[in-house]
Amino acid sequence: MGLLSFLIGNPITDLVVTAEIKVGAWVVGALFFIMRKVFRLSFESLLVRLMKLPFVREMTVNVMVMIKPIMKGLEPEALYVFMNVLRIRGVKEVIFPTVMSTGVLIETLTAPEVIAKLGGKKKS
Amino acid sequence: MYGYMGKILRVDLTSGKTEEKPLEEELARKYIGGSGLAAKIVYDEVGPDVDPLSPDNLLVFATGPLQGTGIPFSGRYAVGTRSPLTGIWGEANSGGWVGPYLKRAGYDAIVFRGKAQNPVYLVVTDKAVEIKDASHLWGKDAYQTEAQVKSDLNDSDFRVACIGQGGENLVRFAGVMNDMGRTAARSGAGAVMGSKNLKALAVKGKKAVEVANKERLSQLIRGLKLNKDGPVSIMFAKYGTAVLLEMFEPIGDVPFKYWTKGDARRGETARIITKVGGGSIYRNILTKNYHCYACPIGCGRIVKVTSPSKYACEGHGAEYETTAAFGPLCMVDNLAAIAKANDMCNRYGLDTIETGSLIAFAMSCYDKGWVTTRDTDGIELKWGNADAMVTMVERIAKRQGFGNVLADGLVPAAKKIGHDSIKIAKHSKGQAFAMHDPRAFPGLAISYGTSERGACHVHGIGWAEAAGVGFSPFHLGGEEVKKYSLERQALNAKVSQDLADVADSLIQCKFALVALIAFGTQTAMLSALTGWEIDAKELLKAGERMFNLKRLFNCRCGVTRKDDIIPELDPLPSTANYVPKGNELEKALSEYYDFRGWTRDGIPTEAKLKELEI
Numbered sequence: 001m002g003l004l005s006f007l008i009g010n011p012i013t014d015l016v017v018t019a020e021i022k023v024g025a026w027v028v029g030a031l032f033f034i035m036r037k038v039f040r041l042s043f044e045s046l047l048v049r050l051m052k053l054p055f056v057r058e059m060t061v062n063v064m065v066m067i068k069p070i071m072k073g074l075e076p077e078a079l080y081v082f083m084n085v086l087r088i089r090g091v092k093e094v095i096f097p098t099v100m101s102t103g104v105l106i107e108t109l110t111a112p113e114v115i116a117k118l119g120g121k122k123k124s
Numbered sequence: 125m126y127g128y129m130g131k132i133l134r135v136d137l138t139s140g141k142t143e144e145k146p147l148e149e150e151l152a153r154k155y156i157g158g159s160g161l162a163a164k165i166v167y168d169e170v171g172p173d174v175d176p177l178s179p180d181n182l183l184v185f186a187t188g189p190l191q192g193t194g195i196p197f198s199g200r201y202a203v204g205t206r207s208p209l210t211g212i213w214g215e216a217n218s219g220g221w222v223g224p225y226l227k228r229a230g231y232d233a234i235v236f237r238g239k240a241q242n243p244v245y246l247v248v249t250d251k252a253v254e255i256k257d258a259s260h261l262w263g264k265d266a267y268q269t270e271a272q273v274k275s276d277l278n279d280s281d282f283r284v285a286c287i288g289q290g291g292e293n294l295v296r297f298a299g300v301m302n303d304m305g306r307t308a309a310r311s312g313a314g315a316v317m318g319s320k321n322l323k324a325l326a327v328k329g330k331k332a333v334e335v336a337n338k339e340r341l342s343q344l345i346r347g348l349k350l351n352k353d354g355p356v357s358i359m360f361a362k363y364g365t366a367v368l369l370e371m372f373e374p375i376g377d378v379p380f381k382y383w384t385k386g387d388a389r390r391g392e393t394a395r396i397i398t399k400v401g402g403g404s405i406y407r408n409i410l411t412k413n414y415h416c417y418a419c420p421i422g423c424g425r426i427v428k429v430t431s432p433s434k435y436a437c438e439g440h441g442a443e444y445e446t447t448a449a450f451g452p453l454c455m456v457d458n459l460a461a462i463a464k465a466n467d468m469c470n471r472y473g474l475d476t477i478e479t480g481s482l483i484a485f486a487m488s489c490y491d492k493g494w495v496t497t498r499d500t501d502g503i504e505l506k507w508g509n510a511d512a513m514v515t516m517v518e519r520i521a522k523r524q525g526f527g528n529v530l531a532d533g534l535v536p537a538a539k540k541i542g543h544d545s546i547k548i549a550k551h552s553k554g555q556a557f558a559m560h561d562p563r564a565f566p567g568l569a570i571s572y573g574t575s576e577r578g579a580c581h582v583h584g585i586g587w588a589e590a591a592g593v594g595f596s597p598f599h600l601g602g603e604e605v606k607k608y609s610l611e612r613q614a615l616n617a618k619v620s621q622d623l624a625d626v627a628d629s630l631i632q633c634k635f636a637l638v639a640l641i642a643f644g645t646q647t648a649m650l651s652a653l654t655g656w657e658i659d660a661k662e663l664l665k666a667g668e669r670m671f672n673l674k675r676l677f678n679c680r681c682g683v684t685r686k687d688d689i690i691p692e693l694d695p696l697p698s699t700a701n702y703v704p705k706g707n708e709l710e711k712a713l714s715e716y717y718d719f720r721g722w723t724r725d726g727i728p729t730e731a732k733l734k735e736l737e738i
Contacts, residue, residue: 071358076403079363079370083394086374096375103355 008084021090044105051109060106125149126336127189127654128157132165133231133253135246137320138179138238142253147232153656153666154737157188158631159215160670161233162204166213167673172680176208176312177294177319179239185226185285185325186233188631189653192224192333195345196641197633199417201226201285207311208319209296209478209533210554210578212678214311217628218285219416219424220303222327225283229329240321245273245286250329258323265289265471266301267439273326286324287314288473290521294318295531297478301470305440306416306424309475310555311577312533336655344649360423360635361413365444367402369452376696377564379557380452381507382481382488383550386561386696393452400451400459405441409463421635427463435460435514437467442476445581448559449480454487454513461510465517472521481556482530482537483516485549494543500526552579553678553687562704563693567613569704570716571621573688574726576674582634583624584617614716622667629670669736672720672728676738685726688713 007013035041041049050056085091125147134143147161155164162184174180183205190198201223207214226234229248236246243258256276261269266288273284283303290298291314298314299307317323335341359367372378373393376386380393398404409429415422425441435458442450442462446469450462469476483505489495490505497504503512503519503526519527530537535554538546550557555578562568571584627637630650637643647660675683689710695703704712717724721732728738 067355068358071355072362074359074362076407079367079401079403080398083370083374083397086371092375 004081004084008081008088014088014090017088018090021088021094025090025094047102047105047109060109064106125152125654126334127193127650128152129227129230129232129331129333131231133234133248135234135236135253135255136238137236137240137244137255137322140240140255142255152189152232153654153658155670155673156626156629156666157232158186158200158202158629159204159217160625160629160666160673161188162186162202162215163213163670163674163677165233165235166204166206167677170206170677172682174206176206176211176214176316179237179320181206181316181319183236183313183316183320183322184233185236186631187223187227187231188629189650190630190632191227193335193341193653194418195341195632195649195653196418196420197636198631199223199419200631200633201308202628202631203300203308203311203313205311205313205316206681207313207555207577208294208315209312212553212578212681212683213576213674214313214316215577215628215674216299216308216310216313217631218300218302218306218308219419219633220283220306221417222283222285222302222325223631224417225329226327227329227333228331229327230331234325236317236320236322239319243321243323245322245324245326247277247282247326248329249327250331258321261286261323262292263289266473267304267471269324270302270304273324277326279328282326282328284324284326286473287317287322288471288521290469290472290474291315291318292323293521293523293531295474295520295523296533296536297475298473299475301473303416305470307470307473307475309477310580312475314473335653337652340652341649344645344652347645357421361421363402363406364410364413364423364425364441365402366405366442366447368444369397369401369447370403372560372564373397373401373452375564377561378448378452379559379561381455382453382484382548383557383561383693384488384696385455386563396452396455396457399457400447400462402444404459405447408459410441411438416633419633423635429460429463432460434511435464437464439467440470442466445559446476446480449477449484450513453480453484453559455507456510456513457508458510461514465514468514468517468521472517474517474521477558478533478556479517479520481550482520482534483513485534485537485545485556486516486526486530487512488548489541489543489545492543494541494545495526499529547691550579550691550693552690553577553683555579557690558582561693562690563696566704567616567620569690569709570613570617570712573690573709573713574617574716575621576671576678579690583628584621614712615719617716618719619664621671622664624667625670625674626663626667629666665736669738672732672736673738675722675726675728676733679727683726685713685724688726 130147132145132147155161165184166182170182186202199219200217202217204215230250243262244255245258247254266286269286270284274280274282285300285302294315296312296315299309300313301307409427410425411428412426413422414424427441428438429435446466450465469479487505487507505512519525520531523531529540534549534551534556538549552572557579558581560581572579575583647663651658722728
């Protein structure tokens, strides 16, 4: 754990990982820019369209169900690792807000009411 | 009227008379309930010359349409008044069971006016209303009071909202306590209760709330089932809100050493968090979880400390805000001491954010030599001194020694301490910053400054948006908010404040607002409940209306543009995502006023008031 904290918290690791994340974010951002301009598709509308596909919809719901025991089993030590990962500037500024907002959006999209509207069977 | 009981109970404590008044449907639709309804009543009846602690001030306990219906997250009630801490609009709300019980006793709100000659408590059931003598309760703490009231009434099914010694002693940030540890904490409503010699309110009832479309409402409630199994819910259920310490410390949101220290890589701050955060509470002192009424999460904790004996306590565990205020803000890394300070606040009936902030502020003054042991009766207010922190909680509640200096709040305390202490006091309109740092989430610089009750983290949830757990772009008209700058934060602050006012009028836990129930679903539930054909746009407009009404009240109390600017914050190494500067804040504030439709002095325009039908 200590070694992991050291590696994650190392300024060089921070620099390298942050640079990689920012390059990745730039590439993904560019892709979405093109999608917005050419196909008039935002990230949100893309997610909604994907969720209309039965396979994606069912898989997402299944993943949400699978996450439950993992989250329930999460012990404090895992929280502390998570704390250290969040310390990386690129994670803090790019990955964290993106994952959280996508997660919330998926939670909303997988609500049975929404699922029913998107075309799937209502789950309760 | 569907969704409401249709009655407001008026209680004149001076004469001892009670009276029922009807709740008009038009008023309900415009101000929904909870803090919105309370604001309308206080705005209409409390003038700017009314001292908050005088008999002429009103104290409103209000429920909203959701209470007593089983809709998730609806176990809340609101209190509204003119705040003795800030002198402006004051409100707070609390979870537990009092809200639904009050509604089922047959009332949408209770309005207290006047001052009883001797201590009293009010008993409200679905059959009768009675003012009873509370002389024997005066001097008891909130836990003892709650138990004694139930014993006196010979019925443990009553739900009790009461004050502890903090409210009796008119500590200006005393809260209203209920259900053994839940608190309507901010704004000092407990002191207003104390000023009226009102020790407690006991409620019970079985009246059903009539629902316009039961089938549709049940369908919507069932639809929320999956969300409660989501990662956010599970994390809060397992670790409580204190898990936010682990999540937010690395991104610089948790304030340390009274706002002068932040995320130092692998440094002291991380060490403190691992000792006092949600993980440590779960591992070391948690005995069980509990749920408020109709809550699918159950973030409430019961904790027990047995060792060391000086910190022994058992009861409602500390939330995120409390843990941060008594822990990192005071540089205290002793979990048992934090649990003890929290327990004492719950018993004395004090706002833990304000209490922790004041002690940390005093430690900062002590560190600078502006306060010495001569001022504190020998108490060494050094950073991290857990014993001193715990002692100060008692001194504040009892207004003893230096505690009496702090008991009037941050600004009066700074004036008494002198030197440059007012420059380091972190507050807005006299209310201490909550435990989220505007340097991490710059939108907070605007929402802390413009919040209608003084610095507040739940009435401008811009931090949630910046963290990615906030609102969908729907609310922001498709605008994207830049996370770590002031750009576009004005709109974010405005929308999140309006949404928060909707939640506080419905009245619903902020968990629902932040992450767990889509706004469209909330609107649909309100429609099914009341039978109103109301859409998200109208509901959001109601939120804006309530916010503007509270602003009008504040303007009447003398609030101007300068009160909307927060004190300066110093840059912090490695945390410093952004440091709001005066001129940038001024620019963002003007932008915020434009979005609000206010003048550059921060006053709602005639056109805006007409648009909102105020």
